[in-house]
Amino acid sequence: MPNSLSPADQQSAIIAALNVRSNIEPAEEAERRINFLYQQLVKSGRAALVLGISGGVDSLTAGILSQKAVELARAKGLQAQFIAMRLPYGTQKDEADAQRSLEAIKPDVILTVDVKPASDAMLASVKAANVIFPDVNVEDFILGNIKARQRMIAQYAVAGNTDGLVVGTDHAAEAVTGFFTKYGDGGCDVAPLSGLTKRQVRSLAHHFGVDAILVNKIPTADLETLAPMKPDEASLGLGYAEIDDYLEGKKIDVEAAARLANRYHLTAHKRSGPITPSDTDA
Numbered sequence: 001m002p003n004s005l006s007p008a009d010q011q012s013a014i015i016a017a018l019n020v021r022s023n024i025e026p027a028e029e030a031e032r033r034i035n036f037l038y039q040q041l042v043k044s045g046r047a048a049l050v051l052g053i054s055g056g057v058d059s060l061t062a063g064i065l066s067q068k069a070v071e072l073a074r075a076k077g078l079q080a081q082f083i084a085m086r087l088p089y090g091t092q093k094d095e096a097d098a099q100r101s102l103e104a105i106k107p108d109v110i111l112t113v114d115v116k117p118a119s120d121a122m123l124a125s126v127k128a129a130n131v132i133f134p135d136v137n138v139e140d141f142i143l144g145n146i147k148a149r150q151r152m153i154a155q156y157a158v159a160g161n162t163d164g165l166v167v168g169t170d171h172a173a174e175a176v177t178g179f180f181t182k183y184g185d186g187g188c189d190v191a192p193l194s195g196l197t198k199r200q201v202r203s204l205a206h207h208f209g210v211d212a213i214l215v216n217k218i219p220t221a222d223l224e225t226l227a228p229m230k231p232d233e234a235s236l237g238l239g240y241a242e243i244d245d246y247l248e249g250k251k252i253d254v255e256a257a258a259r260l261a262n263r264y265h266l267t268a269h270k271r272s273g274p275i276t277p278s279d280t281d282a
Helices: 007-017 026-044 057-075 095-105 116-128 136-162 198-207 232-236 240-247 254-266
Strands: 048-052 081-086 109-112 164-166
Touching: 007 240, 007 254, 026 057, 026 164, 026 198, 048 057, 048 136, 057 081, 057 095, 057 198, 081 095, 081 136, 116 136, 136 164, 198 240, 232 240, 240 254
Parallel strands: 048 081, 048 164, 081 109
Antiparallel strands: none
């Protein structure tokens, strides 16, 4: 997407690229995405969906869609199960919310894998190779990405053992900002929330009757050990309301719109496969 486009044209191009619709009907959208997951199970010949449940509204909503998809598959005579995974780094501060999410989802199977031993061991191994981080904040940020990738390793281990597909939670408000870990939470087989804004994800959760406390919970990736439960919006420097407005084609503050477009361009590598020679040929 050329940066020579006007801000309005850039906005329109980003909306189109991320397949965002300005308005959705939650019941219809939920049904469409349940059927999407069911069809992916059928097409792939797989027998399970696997998803990490964090305690946030994204994984909660994707979890409900996944559970309903496997129930649909079973109603049609197929063998299918949904495996919800808890993937804490030691003790998670909002574990109660994660447990409430599981109660709302009612998954077929719940597995818990603590990623702390593997994450800490990887960081220690890297440091033992004489990698020196410039300061504790950079080291903590790198550890956060290691945590996210260890979580995906665990999910793929379980999916490999159960003939399953790994479900991701990425949606348009994360995609436009690149606010996910490449090959971590950004690595999955199916992404049922793709194209939705954050408020649209919440509308699906509300449609499913989820407690408002979970629906409206302040989003946090919770990857930084030095800043536990740090809100996403603090990291982004942008509010989800204005990100959603932008993606739904509304006018937002000019500076915020420029920052969003810039983040979209800078994080393009996160939304594509590995860059190849043909990608860079003049």
